[in-house]
Amino acid sequence: MQTRHVAPGWIGLALVLGTALAGPRPAVAGCAPAEITAPAADATLGDTRPVITWRPVPGATAYRVRVQSRVPEGAVITDLDTLASAPRFSPPQPLTDHRAIVRVTVTPDCGDAAETAAPLPGHRFFIDTRLTCPAATDLQVQRDAKGAHLTWTPPPGAVRYEVLAFGADDWRLQGRGETRDAAFALPDARSGPAVAAVRVRCGEGFGAFAFAAY
Secondary structure, eight states: OOOOOOOHHHHHHHHHHHHHHHOOOOOOOBOOOOOEEESOTTOEESOSSOOEEEOOOTTOSEEEEEEEEEOTTSOEEEEEEEEESSSEEOOSSOSOSSEEEEEEEEEEEOOTTSBOOOOOSOOEEEEEGGGTSOOOEEEEEEEETTEEEEEEEOOTTOOEEEEEEEETTTOOEEEEEEESSSEEEOOOOSSSOEEEEEEEEETTEEOOOEEEEO
16 A cells, blocks of 8 residues: 655645635624613603614614513512514513512624624613602591591692591501592491591502502
8 A cells, every 4th residue: 555645735725725725714793782872871750661773883784682670678570571673662661650679681693793782871760650640649538327437628630539547546457459540438437536548549550659547
């Protein structure tokens, strides 16, 4: 059996020619992170379904949007994970009915050949519906043969009202209900004086509580 030896110089020349004929290797395009522009970081809003926008990323074909809202005490209210084709996202449902801390991340998708950029950290904003929903005023408790009745002045934009009754000493819940009228029949006080609390519902949010003793 004969063995042929190829000079090292020929091997190098063949590699150079092969690379030249194949052409340069295409560079992998990077995908820049998405900068969220609205709502502003750490802003407090009265809108429960704010439109989230970010700066367009060149080459991005879609954006992965993650939105999570929590009550200030920590429990999760809403957890959304979806794709958007344009640099904006409108939540399909209210992120809260009262107060919430909302965190948002947006990750652009620039195709299979592109490197995925890490989302910019720490974009957070707050929702407090009391900013846009007024409180009930001029609460009055009247008594007659049928019991105690609570009335108040209806504020503009009120849709309905939530009414709660508590014991004045132990703050134990004694009754709860909703009404569209600016009046409510209070439950009988079980042990001593009681406190009635009313909050207004405006669209998708609640206002602050107003109180009256009876």
